[in-house]
Amino acid sequence: MKQSKPIVLVLGTFHMSEHEELFSEKRQAEIEEVVAKVIEFRPTKIAGEMTAEKNDLLNKQYQHFKMGQFALELNEIDQIGFRVASRLGHDQLFAVDWMGKARMGYGEVDQWGKENQPKLHQEIHERIFLPELGSGKSVLEYYRELNDPVWLAKVHKMYLNMARIGDFNNYVGMNWLSWWYERNLIIFSNLTRLMSSDNDRILFIVGCSHSSIITKFLEESETCGIAEPLEYLS
Template sequence: MKWEKAKVLVLGTFHMFEHEGLNSEKRQTEIQELVSKLAEFQPTKIAVEMIPEDSEFVNEKYKQYKLATYKLEMNEIFQVGFRLGLRMGHEQIYPTDWMGESEMDYSEVESWAKENQPELLNEIYKEFIIPELTDSKSILDYYKELNNPSWLNMLHKMYVNVARIGDFNNYIGMKWLSWWYKRNLIMFANLTRLIDSEEERILFIVGGSHSTIVHKFLEESEICEVIQPLSYLS
């Protein structure tokens, strides 16, 4: 099977439930604008940041949405994924995430570094700025920032350098990072399992912190053509 012609677009997103005011008419119109841009990609499948064990749960909601008996909750999976799926006539949504237990939380790694390696932590965070959604910024423009290659490279650089936290035989950063990369590798592997033909066009809606890593895994695997989100958002 020739998979090199299959196309995958990894869309870095923000978690909408963390923001107020997205139910306003203005913001809902902006979300519809985003969906219209993504529809130009003509995805054959939409994958989302949800574990496969919740497939029945999310697709029951999607079924009810198609029947107009479910009001979309403030979550990017529903607000963007469901709307786009309906528009494209898709029968289902595809969860591809994994959430096993980690040896240490990121907050614990950060706390350890603040106490034991503050200079290294400052170096890792140097010039690291997280884009914010402001009242004057549209949803589409915010997605452009979250999917800008320069921002994503900076994000990837930060995660790689977390591995330096700790010391010989005391790999503090790796206690979290090994879980983080395993999770993203599983997302990558699950995405490849959705490729059934060279005509496949998969859109993966995932938190921006994951997008750069999964994007790189897909590129390095060479099993598909990885599409830059800005080619459709711009």
């Protein structure tokens, strides 16, 4: 059946650079398992969480990878994006992120809330847990956890409620949250720029904390259809 709109699959990921054991033979085989699942989406374009000004560098590395002259680095764009793109015969990938400067970092806002509004801080963070990649859990199982819509909704709720940190005329939480929304709106706008045909199927590989907000922007814009990650990770 012909698509009436482009379709986007937002694949929430963890940052692989924090897990050196992923270079092991066992973990590499597990990453290949994720790649095989994602290929079933048949993306026509692949975007990643890299700032747009690094697009040329991203694709220089990708071209070298296709020629066998670049060893995959320990990050999700290389490990998943490059593998999927090369096996589907893509000419390029797309860097769509933005990283301007926030007035305060997330950690600073979090610490201020902990010290000055401990009850509110506790309320915002209650029942939030971060799944971990333990030795008894496969990479595919971990991706399923990170793309669970119930858990992602809780993460989005936590970030949204950071706007409450501070007081009248002292909007501490907004020092970081305004940057967070600006960043994700820019990512959203860059993703829409990749939609040149109703037949486009765009895979966006991004840190899972972005998944819910990016998906909401895409849904509410009515620019595209949304593919459910768990349908492909099952």
